[in-house]
Amino acid sequence: MTDDPQAEHVPIAIIGAGMSGLALAAVLRANGVEATIFEAEASADARTQGGMLDIHEDTGQAALRAAGLYDGFRAIVHPGGQELRLIDRSGRIRHQHSDDGSGGRPEVDRGDLRTLLLSALGPDTVRWGHKITAARPLGDGRHEVIFAAGGSVIADLLVGGDGAWSRIRPLLTDALPAYAGISFVETDLQDPDTRHPEAAELLGGGFVIALDGERGILAHRETDDSLHVYTAVRAPEDWLDGIDFHRTEAAAAAVLASFGDWHPTLQSLVTDADGPAVPRKIHALPAGTRWDHRSGVTLIGDAAHLMSPFAGEGANLALFDGAELARRIIEQPDDLDAAVQAYEGEMFARAADMAGQTDAQMRLMFSPGAMDNLVALFEGFAAEQPPQ
Template sequence: MFVTVEVSIRMPRSDRAGHPGRTPLPPAPPYGLETTMTTHHPIAIIGGGLGGLTAARVLHANGTEAAVFDLEASAGARTQGGMLDIHEDSGQMALHAAGLHEGFRGIVHEGGQAMRLLGPDGTVHVDEDDDGTGTRPEVDRGALRDLLLDSLPDGTVHWGRKATGVRPIGGGRHEVAFADGSAVTTDLLVGADGAWSRVRPLLSPAEPAYTGISLVETDLLDADTRHPRAAAVVGTGSFMCLGDRRGLLAHRETDGSLHIYTALRADEDWIDTIDFGDGAAAKAAVLAHFEGWHQDLRALVADADGAPVPRRIHALPVGHRWDRVPGVTLLGDAAHLMSPFAGEGANLAMLDGAELGLAVAAHPGDLEAALAAYEEGLFPRGEASAAESAANLEIMFGGHGLERMAEFFTSAPEAG
């Protein structure tokens, strides 16, 4: 990989008045060393999530190195929890392209494709076991991320690099500034930096909008031992309980804990009306929206370990796209942020990353041809999944979400 380094250093200077023939120098500044460093990388990927790492891996597998810049301080700085169902026609295709599908099979959570759908009174409407024949196996997000990280050469990912600004510098090249004072220039800038992408404004003025759904996340740890009734309600895989414009969603994680999402149609400022610093008060405020629900369902929130964590759900416009701009593109949420109700976010990010890597490999020496080919597939793929996600949101959190989802699962068992 070709790297140039330009460094300017301003050192503190001592008073040399005692040396004959020398002019006294000004006193030292109040800091010890000020350094600005700019490096050049032919391909710079901003964001070390699943999509960015997949792009780097597929590029590497095809003989092209890329540098990945991530704001986290290290690979283990933050828990990468949560379960993902990896779809045969998207995420698994990406893993095949990355040469990692065999490793992926080794981290699959057996039993994770089981699915339960309940009504607010506790009635079970759908109860599907995982018989091992499904095409959307569940994996732990952190384990999948580790699989990708371990497949990259040492030094590929630059940790602790939070992008603070990007700008074109001519000839299709761009410069990215980071919070630590460093900067990089690049021939191909890839925005894999999520919902609030710093790279996206180079291509599009679009911004994520609130979807009308707010989530509150809670956990039940060591569920089989400490919360056996909740463990029985959720089952071995995924769980959903839907009422009038609200619901409880959950999944069992590989460590035996249950991760719960309370979902509500709510005003955008609803979260601001609750003191989430007071766990008991926050739980009570959330449960006020679930009066009359079965006690075992309410216990998924009431008995949670730790404080609830709120999250508003945002999305980019369905069909978001941009005109071709030399030397820059997007993938994953930066390109097509959508609600999580089609399970496509991580899968599409990985497929985007793989398709970008393959396009660069298929057009050696011609980045613009590669980007044009990549975006030709990116736009319709993202639009279709975003439309599906938006439709599922309306189905799940409309007036008859339970009935419509029961019909959905029984008519197409693997559609969820």
């Protein structure tokens, strides 16, 4: 039993106010069920959320519909964001399609989406500044959740929506994220139309992929018109550790060391960046990670199935997991175990399928002939569309 006789009881405790946890709480609340989210960050504005997400019809959008947030979602879609350009390292545009507003994967700003999800919750649903250090089973299906700042709560159902390095995952599986072989460096260019016109013109208004098989640049035009750039390199796990990102020019030179034959405008996305470059190693859980059901605890989103970002599925699956777990709880409010088991069975199959697709996409993007293969893939998609 708990050591803390004062511990508060919460029926449903969700760890993490990311896409998955917020979607779960929002869909539950839309159906009259209250849950409590415990989030490590101090407030909703503690960190800029940055980055664009394309929200897919059958997963991310379906979750937002279930939360009653579809109209709000349409209002934050970035017009033009579905424009795509594939550019080779010489700066030649190899494939392009514009955004006519009819695509099924509209782009939104991650921060706008988080604000939208928060708008569907009660004022006390999220308890900010509640970093958890551990959780432990009490032996009767309930769990005690322990906070870094002291204190604990006891949950009938504990849901880990706490991302890649989940503190809840060890209750269910020994699986750990492993380095996926690719390292990112993120940079931003503010007001590019005025300050970086060549980059702005080459990249256009939506999403850009430039690849040569070993390395690449992926970039988005954001809702504030800035350019957010991911420079991606197939590299050993310790490559980024050897770069001092406080020394801006030296860091840019180190990042671009293998981009010497790339067009200067593409290189300028790193050398002309505003603000510091942000290193990020890409990790993934083993495809097909699953566990034997345990009473009173489960995982959603990256905590359950962290994937590399190359198929753009992680946030969509996170939203969908949250909505699906909520649907199962609403269907069977008196049998949470059965509800969770039903959710887990479908989630394992969905996640394994997506992890396979994501790995295939990563292999395609980081192998010889990457640009030709990607152009062929997108031209194949285009040929499948009915004539306008």
